[in-house]
Each structure stands twice: as structure tokens, then as C-alpha cells.
Amino acid sequence: MIISKLPLAIAAASLTFVAACDPTGPNSNQNTQQGAAIGAIGGAVVGALANNNGSNRERNQAALIGAALGAGVGAAVGNNLDKQAEELRRQLRNDVGVSNNGSNLVVVLSQDLLFATNSTAVSSVSQNELRIVANSLNNYPNTAVNVIGHTDNVGDAAFNQDLSQRRAQAVSSILLSNGVSPARVRSIGAGENQPVASNLNAAGRQANRRVEIIITPN
Numbered sequence: 001m002i003i004s005k006l007p008l009a010i011a012a013a014s015l016t017f018v019a020a021c022d023p024t025g026p027n028s029n030q031n032t033q034q035g036a037a038i039g040a041i042g043g044a045v046v047g048a049l050a051n052n053n054g055s056n057r058e059r060n061q062a063a064l065i066g067a068a069l070g071a072g073v074g075a076a077v078g079n080n081l082d083k084q085a086e087e088l089r090r091q092l093r094n095d096v097g098v099s100n101n102g103s104n105l106v107v108v109l110s111q112d113l114l115f116a117t118n119s120t121a122v123s124s125v126s127q128n129e130l131r132i133v134a135n136s137l138n139n140y141p142n143t144a145v146n147v148i149g150h151t152d153n154v155g156d157a158a159f160n161q162d163l164s165q166r167r168a169q170a171v172s173s174i175l176l177s178n179g180v181s182p183a184r185v186r187s188i189g190a191g192e193n194q195p196v197a198s199n200l201n202a203a204g205r206q207a208n209r210r211v212e213i214i215i216t217p218n
Contacts, residue, residue: 081105081217084140091132093125104216107133111151111167111209120166122174130171133213134178145185146214147172152205153192165189171211 085100088107092098097108114126122130137145149164149171168187176182197204 078102080140080142084136084215088133088136091136092129096129104214107213107215109171109211109213110206111149111211112206114171114211115167118163120163120170122170127174130174131178134175134180137175137180137184137215138178140215141181141184142218143184144216144218145175145180146188146212146216147175147185148188148190148194148212148214150190150194150196150208150210150212151192152195152208153199154205157192161189161191163189164191167211171213175213 081100081102081104085098085105088098088105092107095110095113097106099106099108109126109129114122116123137143147168149166149168151160151164153160165187166189168189172185172187175185192199192208195204195208196210197207199205199208
């Protein structure tokens with residue numbers, strides 16, 4: 001019965017989550033713990049389902065083994081995200097945003113820092129920041145990278161779409177020229193379609209003019 005294997009699967013996930021937690025550690029361990037918990041639960045379910053035709057004991061053993069393996073993989077992924085985010089925050093300028101949501105890292109550079117008005121030439125200051133990001137990507141190679149260009153809504157929407165695509169490609173080119181594998185990097189133009197602030201004021205429009213580098217574990 002499926003019910004008979006749920007208690008052990010849940011117990012396994014809980015135990016591996018507790019084992020991953022360091023009550024004295026900093027908040028930077030949050031995603032390591034989250035990854036361990038998610039991996040444990042997923043591993044327990046997969047292990048139990050893979051042995052669905054076995055006895056209750058065999059299914060429970062498979063669930064426990066799956067939970068342990070899943071927790072290890074999940075914790076490793078979460079730990080890498082935590083470490084990479086901490087390194088990037090330490091190395092990049094204060095006006096470059098780095099956020100870690102547990103599933104991926106998002107590095108945000110203002111287009112006003114990256115480019116002159118209507119230009120796709122990356123500024124020398126931003127080239128240095130992108131070299132730092134590229135080095136980080138090379139140090140953590142098991143990730144995919146989406147580079148997404150965004151604009152405000154001033155001007156023609158088709159022009160903004162094209163500009164955002166060309167700016168995303170310009171940023172991607174800097175990453176590639178610093179050793180990041182082309183197979184990992186995708187350039188996307190979002191135009192004015194994904195604002196993070198109001199376009200009704202200058203501050204909001206400035207926030208919307210940005211390039212996001214989204215780093216996702218494989």
C-alpha cells in the first residue's frame with residue numbers, strides 16, 4: 001500500500017533535513033538546507049516508486065536510500081548557490097544586484113551602467129563586472145545561463161524589443177569572450193514586457209532598464 005511507505009519516506013526527508021541544518025551557521029546556509037530537504041523528499045518518492053512491486057520493507061528501504069542520495073545531491077546544489085552568491089556579492093560593485101532564491105541566482109546590472117543611451121556597446125566599467133561574473137561561471141560550470149535584456153516603455157515597442165535582444169547578446173558576448181561555454185548561455189530580449197517598477201516615473205523606468213543574468217543549476 002502507498003500509505004505504508006509514506007511515513008518512512010517523510011521521516012527520511014525530515015531526518016536528512018535536520019542533518020543538513022547547522023543551527024550555529026549563518027543564513028547563507030539556507031539554500032543548502034532547502035536543497036537537502038527537497039532532494040530528500042524527491043529521492044524518497046523516486047526510490048519508493050522504483051520498488052513499487054516489492055514488499056513494504058523493500059519499498060521502505062528504497063525510500064530511505066533514495067532520500068539519503070537525494071539529500072546529498074540537493075544539499076550540494078544549494079551549497080554551491082550559497083557559495084557563488086556570497087562570492088559574487090563580495091566581488092561585484094554595490095550597484096550590481098545579486099539575489100539567491102534557492103533555485104537560481106539572478107545578477108542584475110542596470111542598463112544605465114551597462115550602456116549609453118540607445119547603444120549596445122558595453123561600458124568599460126561593466127566589462128570588468130562581467131569578467132567577474134564570467135570567472136564565477138567558470139568556477140561553477142554545472143549551470144545554465146540566461147541573459148535577459150529589459151527596457152522601459154519609452155518609445156516604440158518593436159524598437160525596445162530589438163534593443164533588449166541586442167543588449168542581451170552584447171552581455172553574452174562578454175561572458176563568452178571570457179571563457180564561458182556558448183552551450184551554457186542563451187540571450188533573450190524581453191523588451192518592455194517584464195517591468196519590475198512603474199514606468200510612470202523616472203526612478204521606475206531606470207529600474208526597468210536592466211540586464212538580468214539568471215544562473216540555474218543543471
